[in-house]
Amino acid sequence: MSFDPILLMGGSGAIGHQTARAIHAIYPDVPLLIGGRDLARAQSAAAEMGDAQGVEIDTASADLGLGEQKVSAVVVLYKDHTLASLRFAQSRGVPHLSISSGIFEIAPEIASFMNAPAASAIVLGYEWLVGATTVPARQLATSFSQVEEIRIGALVDEQDTGGPTVAADFEHLNHLLPAALTLRDGIWLWREGEDAKATFSALDGTEINATGFSSIDVTGLAASTGARSVQFDLGQGVSSSRRKGGTLSTEIVLDISGLDHAGQALHTRHAVVHPGGAAPLTGMGIALLLERLIGLDGKPPVTPGLYFPWQILDASRYLAHLAQEGGQVVALSSS
Template identity: 25%
Template sequence: MITKVLIVGGYGTVGTALCEMISTRHPDIHIIIGGRSLSKGQLAASKLVNASAIKIDIQDTDPLANLPALPEAVIVSVNDQQDHLLRAAIRRNIPLIDITRWTERIQDARIIAGMESPCSPVIFASGWMASATSIVIAAARGSIIGVRGAYGVHSVHGVHGAYGARGAHDTHGDKDILPLDHIEIDILFSLQDQSGLDSVTHFVNCHQPFDIWENGSPRTVNGFSDSKKVTFSGNRVYTCRRLNTPEQMTLAETGLAKGISVRLAFDSHITNTALAALVGSGIWARLSKKRRTSILHRTSGSTNAAHEFVVTVRNKDTFSTFTVMDPRGQAHFTATSTFGQLERLLGLNGRIPSKPGISFPEEAIDVRRDIEAMESFGVRFSCAAKARKNFSHVGPRR
């Protein structure tokens, strides 16, 4: 039986990278590239060894109605704003991965799932870089890295036991592992990096208040506020500000952490200062959404620049810092994480398949395999741990 995977938006920036990865690692999978432009899909498919294209419009009430045969999985790499694709997949019992849902849209999906009662897995991997941040945190909490994995590499990239070596079996599901006290995720966004059009979703409404979790309880904060200076690789220091991302909700709800804060900085001090001024003055909120989107699209780069985030975990008396970087940029980074979710969804490469219903990448029992997959594609990991007294400035801010 031929396994077919439909990638909606497969000729986009992230979709193209993902298709290449699947074609290389799993050439037996038939990739169906879907989108509104059949010609773009056909061009992308012609560059792969086992692929075809089909016209799909997610604005249609039933986007999957005209498929000649149902795929074994659907990957959504475009915004399914009206949930047509989600409903169509659930009703046909097709496993689905969505990498584009922001926080409020995950809540919408839960309502839909409650009405539709999915009998197949539905993975929402819409945290930063297809939830790569959440995967790193799940690995840190479970102390599961440091064994030779499916791709023949030692995670994490020459740093033996960076997340604590406990052997080949994952511990994420252990009931005796308590939530981490507090997590800070700081992102460095390169303006030179080529990003997909849907990436600007994170910034269009960056002025709006949202909830974070501290000490096990939600608290409302202002968007792009509470600045702090963060040192990234190469001793580069940038001012990061709060950003609304789904992992600030999902990491708390899945019991991985009591508190989570996500901040971001552009690799341009001028851009950081300008956007902070626009948001702080209220001008950004008064601009139309179309105008805000247009401004952000003009800042998007056209080359591949490294994408990096730093995770600082505070737990009891220890602070651990994990620096994660993809030298090939955010589109490639997102694709590597999505690739791991596809293997999980279909039980490929020895992965433990997802259970029916909604889940998040950080809930995988074998989350170390996601780390191994990302590392095999060139994502770099490093870790450092220090005593609490050296990190008195890290933690919840009011």
């Protein structure tokens, strides 16, 4: 079966390269459009990726400057302040996945969906590394009859920069949202100042200084597990693998407390680790989302609606791909 090209807006950056790599590792014949404001750069990136074409994107145009070019999905790898990509996807009736908005600025996207709920599938892909937290956390939560608290500690290696686009998006988020949306004892609040400061133990036990981060993971996990307390803390420093003398990695520590299926207190700690850093793990999540959104796997495509990534991703398939790439979910001491 042939498919129209997938449009990767901002696809010439580090995450774009990793996304293209992840897609072609599973579906090597799926064509890609690498969209950017700089046509020469987009074409250069497309040439490196193979089975890809560089195109110039004009967000002031309703058709993004693509004319009659057909696409099977739109993926936005930077913060699209205009929502031109979403309007384009809805007008074409194709899925839309964006990964760079903050939890405080999703109202325009939700309004666009509410105005045309049957137009296309819209994925709020703002979970940390596009499913790398929520998919494993929800799988681990099956060991509990009742989840009381989920604490997430994400460690970004200081050498894992992700490129200028990622840096610009983080600067935008940090400038506008110094407080962190948190669920504490059933009450939603914004942590700021001293209350936003936190520490967590990395994979090797090193204490990491962190700050509360407003990730949409918090809302999705609270809604789907029933936890009364959920918080996300983000730290930057030396990853555990690099502290051992190896290369950088990305780590996500998942601390879950509640009751097991016998009604006894249960506390578990796990770390999600990927040896390539944040970009390849993000690319893997995007590729697996596209697989289902478009129906690359031969199954029916996802119907129009508004989705979290974890509502589309198959946990067993996701974790299998994580293992194939050398990543793992590691059980840690819960003491």
